Amino acid sequence: MQGSPTDGQLQVLRTRVYRGPNIWAYEQAVHLLVDLGELEEFPTDRLPGFTDRLLEWLPGLEHHTCSRGRRGGFVERLREGTWLGHVTEHVALQLQQEAGHDMRRGKTRGEKGRPGVYNVIFGYFDERVGVSAGELAVRMVNELLEPTTEFDFEDELDRFLRLAGRKAFGPSTAAIIDEAVSRDIPWHRLNQYSLVQLGQGVHAQRIRATMTSRTSALAVDIAGDKNLTSTLLGSAGLPVPKAITVRDAEAAAEAATRIGFPVVIKPLDGNHGRGVILNLGSAEEVRTAFPLAAEQSRRGVVQVESFITGKDYRCLIIGGRMAAIAERVPAHVVGDGERTVEELVDVTNADPRRGVGHEKVLTRIVVDDAAIELVREQGYAMSDVPPQDEMVKLALTGNMSTGGISIDRTFDAHPDNVEIAEEAAQLIGLDVAGIDFICPDITAPVRETGGAICEVNAAPGFRMHTHPTVGEPQFIAKPVVDLLFPPGSPSRVPVVAVTGTNGKTTTSRMLSHIMKSLGRKVGMTSTDGIVIDERLVIKADASGPRSARMVLQNPRVDFAVLEVARGGILREGLGYDRNDIAIVTNIAPDHLGMHGIDTLEQLARVKAVVVEAVPRDGYAVLNADDPLVRAMRRRCSGTIVWFSMEPPGSRVREFIDEKCRRGARAVVLEPSDRGEMIVLKQGRRSMPLAWTHLLPSTFGGTARMNVANALAAAGAAFAAGAPLHDIRQGLRTFTTSYYLSPGRLNRVEVNHAEVFVDYCHNPPGMHRLGEFVQGYVDQRQGAAEHRISRIGMVGAAGDRRDDDIRELGRAAARYFDVLVLREDDNLRRRAPGESAALVEEGVREAMADGARCRQVLTVLNELEATRHAVHLANPGDLVMLCVDQHGAVLAELESFTHQANAGARTDDEQPGDPDLDPRQLATEATEASAVEDTEWREVVEAQPAVEQL
Numbered sequence: 001m002q003g004s005p006t007d008g009q010l011q012v013l014r015t016r017v018y019r020g021p022n023i024w025a026y027e028q029a030v031h032l033l034v035d036l037g038e039l040e041e042f043p044t045d046r047l048p049g050f051t052d053r054l055l056e057w058l059p060g061l062e063h064h065t066c067s068r069g070r071r072g073g074f075v076e077r078l079r080e081g082t083w084l085g086h087v088t089e090h091v092a093l094q095l096q097q098e099a100g101h102d103m104r105r106g107k108t109r110g111e112k113g114r115p116g117v118y119n120v121i122f123g124y125f126d127e128r129v130g131v132s133a134g135e136l137a138v139r140m141v142n143e144l145l146e147p148t149t150e151f152d153f154e155d156e157l158d159r160f161l162r163l164a165g166r167k168a169f170g171p172s173t174a175a176i177i178d179e180a181v182s183r184d185i186p187w188h189r190l191n192q193y194s195l196v197q198l199g200q201g202v203h204a205q206r207i208r209a210t211m212t213s214r215t216s217a218l219a220v221d222i223a224g225d226k227n228l229t230s231t232l233l234g235s236a237g238l239p240v241p242k243a244i245t246v247r248d249a250e251a252a253a254e255a256a257t258r259i260g261f262p263v264v265i266k267p268l269d270g271n272h273g274r275g276v277i278l279n280l281g282s283a284e285e286v287r288t289a290f291p292l293a294a295e296q297s298r299r300g301v302v303q304v305e306s307f308i309t310g311k312d313y314r315c316l317i318i319g320g321r322m323a324a325i326a327e328r329v330p331a332h333v334v335g336d337g338e339r340t341v342e343e344l345v346d347v348t349n350a351d352p353r354r355g356v357g358h359e360k361v362l363t364r365i366v367v368d369d370a371a372i373e374l375v376r377e378q379g380y381a382m383s384d385v386p387p388q389d390e391m392v393k394l395a396l397t398g399n400m401s402t403g404g405i406s407i408d409r410t411f412d413a414h415p416d417n418v419e420i421a422e423e424a425a426q427l428i429g430l431d432v433a434g435i436d437f438i439c440p441d442i443t444a445p446v447r448e449t450g451g452a453i454c455e456v457n458a459a460p461g462f463r464m465h466t467h468p469t470v471g472e473p474q475f476i477a478k479p480v481v482d483l484l485f486p487p488g489s490p491s492r493v494p495v496v497a498v499t500g501t502n503g504k505t506t507t508s509r510m511l512s513h514i515m516k517s518l519g520r521k522v523g524m525t526s527t528d529g530i531v532i533d534e535r536l537v538i539k540a541d542a543s544g545p546r547s548a549r550m551v552l553q554n555p556r557v558d559f560a561v562l563e564v565a566r567g568g569i570l571r572e573g574l575g576y577d578r579n580d581i582a583i584v585t586n587i588a589p590d591h592l593g594m595h596g597i598d599t600l601e602q603l604a605r606v607k608a609v610v611v612e613a614v615p616r617d618g619y620a621v622l623n624a625d626d627p628l629v630r631a632m633r634r635r636c637s638g639t640i641v642w643f644s645m646e647p648p649g650s651r652v653r654e655f656i657d658e659k660c661r662r663g664a665r666a667v668v669l670e671p672s673d674r675g676e677m678i679v680l681k682q683g684r685r686s687m688p689l690a691w692t693h694l695l696p697s698t699f700g701g702t703a704r705m706n707v708a709n710a711l712a713a714a715g716a717a718f719a720a721g722a723p724l725h726d727i728r729q730g731l732r733t734f735t736t737s738y739y740l741s742p743g744r745l746n747r748v749e750v751n752h753a754e755v756f757v758d759y760c761h762n763p764p765g766m767h768r769l770g771e772f773v774q775g776y777v778d779q780r781q782g783a784a785e786h787r788i789s790r791i792g793m794v795g796a797a798g799d800r801r802d803d804d805i806r807e808l809g810r811a812a813a814r815y816f817d818v819l820v821l822r823e824d825d826n827l828r829r830r831a832p833g834e835s836a837a838l839v840e841e842g843v844r845e846a847m848a849d850g851a852r853c854r855q856v857l858t859v860l861n862e863l864e865a866t867r868h869a870v871h872l873a874n875p876g877d878l879v880m881l882c883v884d885q886h887g888a889v890l891a892e893l894e895s896f897t898h899q900a901n902a903g904a905r906t907d908d909e910q911p912g913d914p915d916l917d918p919r920q921l922a923t924e925a926t927e928a929s930a931v932e933d934t935e936w937r938e939v940v941e942a943q944p945a946v947e948q949l
Contacts, residue, residue: 009040009142010084013117015134017127019545021613022573023606024121025105029132029573030092032112032120034085034138039145040332045081053144054078054087057153058094063244067422068091074394084107084141085118088487090558091137092122092130098157099133099164101125129164136160149233160940169194171361172210172461179477184579189551198484200925201493201523201557205484206244210432212484213457214338219429223458224269226303229428229504236427238420243305243337249290254285256437265289267297271457272280279307292370308438308452313409315421315435316465316476319483321417325442326467326475328398331365335386341375342367345717353467361467365403367392406464408471409442416445424453429485434460441784443943493557495576495717497610499564500585500623501603502765503709504543506744507585510697511712513740514730527548527565527759528742532556533857537840544568552576559720561661566597569609570932580608581716582636583621585708588764604628610701619719621712624652624666641719642666643711645704660684667715678711679730680718689714690728696735702775703745705768706736743886748918750896752875757889761797763807770815773880778877789877790852792816793869795862795884798828798835805835809842813853816880818872819843819856822865824884863892870896 012035024031044050055061055075064074067081074090086108096103106122112545124130136156143151149151169177173194180187180198188197194209205213211220220227227245234240244255246266256263265286266276275296277289286304293302312328333344342371342410345365348354354362365371372396378392386392398404417437425433439451445454465474484490496510505526512522516534524531525547530538532554538547543565551560551694564574587604597603611620618638623629625644629732633640643657643666646652666681669692678689693701695710710731717727736745746757759770777788794812796805821836822844836858843856859865867883868890883889 002662008037008042009146010039010088010138011037012135012138015131017124017131018573019127019610020568020572020574020576021551021578023609024107024119024251025123026612027123027577028127029105029121029123030134030635032088032138034088034120036084036118038116039084043081044078044087044272047145050144051075051078051849054091054140056453057140058091058098060094060223061099062088062670064090064633076853083118085120088134088137088141089120089122091140092133093122095133095136095157095160096124096129096164099129099161101124101129101132101164102163113259120781127165128167132160132163138726141364145229151546152226165355167192168216169196170209170461171466173207173459175462175466175477176207176210176480179475183481183485183491185481185485186552188553190553191728197553198481199491200495200552201560202521202555203485203489203491203493204555206552207480208464209459210480212480214431214432215458216429216431220458222428222455223433225428226268226455227264229456230303230305232427236423238424238427239446240554241305241308241452241454242305245301245303247301253286254284258278258282259304259306263304264307265293265302265304266455267293268297268301268303271459274401276397277887305454308450308454310438310440310451313413313437313439313442313443314406314460315413315418315905316460316462316466317422317425317430317433317435317438318476319431320422320426320481321479322413322422323476323479324325325409325413325418326464326468327409327442328397328400328464329405329407329469330393331371331395331403331405332391332393333386335388335390337388338385341380341392344386344392361463362405362469363401363403363543367394370526372381372495372842390608400461400464405469408468408474410465410467410472410474413442414445416447417442418628420446422455424456427827428456430456430458432460433457445804457756477933490677492721493552494561494578494581495552496581496583497562497564497565497574497613498583498585498712498716498721499582499607499610500629500870501588501590501762502768503585503705504563504565505759506697506706506715506741507583507709507712508561508563509741509744510582510709510731510734511716513557513734514713514717514722514727515561515720517679517730517733518726520560521556522549522561523554525559526563538904543881545841549573553810556820564610566603566606569606570597574609574613578613578618579610580615580618581621581719582619583712583716584608584611584613584623584629584632585712586623586626588762589807589912590762590764590800590805592804600628604632607634608632611636619665619716621715621719623708623712624656630655639719641715642665642668642709644668645708645711648672656681665715667711667718669711669761676707678714680714680724681776687724689724690731695731696733697731697741697745699745699772699776702779703736703772704775705765706745707770737888742890746886746890746892748858748890749878750870750893751859751873751878753870753877755873755879755881755893757869757881757883757893759884759886761884762800762806763811765805766794766808768884769880769882770811773815773878777878785875786876789817789818789874791820791869791872792840793819793820793822793865793876793879793881793883795822795824795865795882796835796839797824798826799828802838805838806842806845809839809844809947810846810851811842812839813843813846813851813856816853818855818869819853819857819868820865820872821856822862823860833858833860865890865894866892 002560012032013035016031017902018029062075065076066077076314089106089108093103094108102530109119111117139546155159177187185198190197196207198205230240232241246252262279262281264278270392275293282285294300314326316324333348349364354364395402421435424435424691434457438453438454439446465476498504508526512524515522521533525542527541527543529536530542530547543563545568548562567858612635614620614636616637619641620636621641624642640658644652660666663683668679670677670679676692680687692698714727738746743759748755760766792812796808821839823836847853859868869879
């Protein structure tokens with residue numbers, strides 16, 4: 001191509017919304033994968049007129065610094081030549097700026113190995129607005145390339161701004177959120193309106209506009225009943241107007257006559273000044289106005305009260321203290337001697353601060369029949385030209401929602417008036433209250449000058465105080481947040497994120513068990529579901545960001561342990577802003593070839609997101625034995641806690657010892673002739689924790705994967721501040737029973753054969769499981785009367801690569817004598833039998849190379865395969881079931897047990913047998929603690945180089 005593109009357009013291949021830290025950014029962002037096609041050959045300097053037309057549409061782009069770091073830097077890049085993916089990023093950011101969202105974070109990167117394909121990433125405040133900004137940015141770029149008659153930029157921008165206005169928080173909610181953000185209080189929008197949660201777990205508070213979690217429902221009901229409010233305030237000696245409640249126009253006229261004219265009528269349960277009619281001087285005017293007031297009342301009840309002359313003041317009381325006072329001036333225009341009233345209204349509404357409803361700091365003036373009539377009463381028609389400086393009212397009430405303006409009077413009020421307003425709020429019982437005063441002058445005592453409290457509002461708007469038309473703004477969100485989160489009180493719960501290829505779930509459960517023993521209400525997510533305080537509340541794969549948010553919203557949770565899977569990070573990010581502790585167990589081949597992750601290095605980059613989300617005062621618990629995990633230390637802003645299975649003297653241990661000499665923390669194994677001791681190290685201090693062979697979850701130390709998991713859990717618990725005794729006790733009482741660790745090395749006895757149920761599903765996990773089988777059988781073989789056979793049931797997930805599935809078969813063949821191959825219920829787009837056939841290929845390849853396996857069978861249904869594997873076992877044999885639906889499999893095994901135990905129980909089947917009851921193992925481990933500690937002291941005394949704490 002020589003000149004310009006002939007048929008080029010930007011195409012969006014994929015859109016993702018990240019709701020927390022992700023692989024591209026530390027904060028929430030929109031990710032567009034765009035294809036430039038032939039436009040890859042046409043940067044902006046080769047597109048005549050493109051830059052000038054773009055700047056005509058969005059002149060605000062001239063303020064973008066881009067990589068130049070100075071104003072106008074992006075325009076320089078446009079004129080020098082930059083690619084259209086980069087242009088899309090900046091246009092999306094500027095569109096959000098036009099909507100009032102101050103977004104400046106973005107980046108554009110080419111997709112590796114795909115020329116012309118770019119990753120466009122930009123931040124957002126509101127998710128829907130951010131996505132719409134990206135969509136409109138793409139349409140704008142394409143329109144500038146090939147103009148069409150269907151695209152009207154002004155119309156498109158107006159539609160986008162109206163969407164942003166609908167999604168935006170009102171000024172009151174936005175002010176509270178801004179104050180919370182400034183204090184590092186996390187927040188989450190709970191619906192599409194103004195219901196927002198501030199804080200996490202047990203510390204969470206909620207707001208809806210200016211109502212808070214501490215707002216009394218009774219107080220709101222009282223404030224909503226104007227007659228009751230007036231009665232309560234009057235009985236306390238506070239100045240209130242005379243008032244009578246009525247239900248029809250004739251009764252209203254009679255009440256007005258009794259009170260004395262002039263009067264005011266208002267809906268008994270109205271708000272925002274709707275239906276309030278002032279200064280009615282006759283019974284006929286009252287009858288005429290009654291329907292207008294009754295229409296705004298939910299119950300059709302209207303209050304008639306004496307008309308108090310004076311200015312309209314709003315006193316904002318927060319937590320029983322005066323926070324701000326504003327004088328409210330009704331909607332009006334001021335004559336200039338040249339323009340008509342109608343033209344003056346248009347000029348006033350053109351003020352960029354004015355919008356529809358509560359979307360901006362001022363509201364546009366609406367000229368309705370009532371406004372026209374009020375203008376007429378002042379001697380003008382809408383087409384008349386008022387004299388210079390003549391004020392023409394268009395509303396009687398000073399509400400901001402009807403187009404009024406505000407003047408800050410916070411520091412002008414007389415102390416007596418402030419005291420009256422504070423007492424009124426306390427009498428009603430509101431934590432946040434708007435007290436409406438009518439009086440000649442707020443600077444003089446109302447008891448002397450005349451005046452009264454005409455209304456108490458339960459959800460007062462803040463914008464008249466935060467954005468007064470005249471005067472200094474008042475930062476009234478501060479006392480509201482102080483009310484919800486007093487200085488020094490926490491707003492976050494500790495969050496531990498656990499990721500890696502294998503061991504995530506067991507490590508999460510171990511850590512949760514330790515913290516539960518400390519009395520914490522732990523919320524945990526895992527591939528099995530969401531657990532709140534040891535109760536399974538949702539049964540599903542809950543290792544994604546949505547589940548994390550559910551835990552952090554739960555009001556019972558005071559400690560969160562979140563299993564974080566690769567898929568969730570790629571789809572949505574973490575779903576929260578940061579984690580206090582990150583655990584990375586290992587990086588091994590699994591899920592490769594999916595979602596653009598083809599190598600271990602790429603997988604490690606995804607997993608490292610949890611490490612990057614650690615703050616400076618947080619911790620990352622990293623597996624020093626894994627080079628890819630060890631390298632993540634460079635991505636961590638906090639403190640590293642290492643854990644390692646390597647023996648003293650190895651290169652890894654030398655690395656850890658060097659770090660510890662500089663003050664680092666680590667959890668390692670110290671071998672002796674009595675076994676292996678788990679040791680916590682901090683600086684030059686060493687603290688013995690537990691013998692590995694006495695931990696029930698390790699089955700005498702043979703389950704090496706659970707030894708590693710115990711090291712990681714202990715390191716995280718230590719970082720979270722758990723005392724050593726409680727860490728030790730938690731590890732000693734954690735078992736692999738189905739109740740504590742479903743689907744993870746659960747042991748049952750069926751027909752005198754030992755059956756284990758585990759979720760193992762990838763080759764690295766199979767090697768660890770096979771090593772356990774080897775060690776466990778070797779441990780039992782000496783007491784067995786015959787050779788123990790090993791029977792395995794294996795299945796692979798259909799979305800794995802063919803080679804990975806074959807490798808699973810090759811790994812299993814090394815450790816089992818007989819293999820039964822099954823498939824998951826969800827075939828993941830493979831044909832029935834296809835995954836099992838690939839596993840069998842791997843098994844037979846290994847058998848040809850001399851592997852242990854001597855027989856392989858295929859039974860696709862998981863429960864049928866379970867029955868087949870168990871029937872193959874003789875008494876004393878070992879059966880390892882690698883399952884997909886562990887609950888159904890355990891239930892099937894339970895039916896076997898019931899059938900076998902239908903007769904009398906024999907002596908060697910008594911529940912007290914330690915081989916059958918893991919609780920007995922836990923009890924024995926606890927009773928052995930004193931002996932264990934004494935033995936370890938003998939060990940460390942023989943090694944003076946190790947200092948004991």
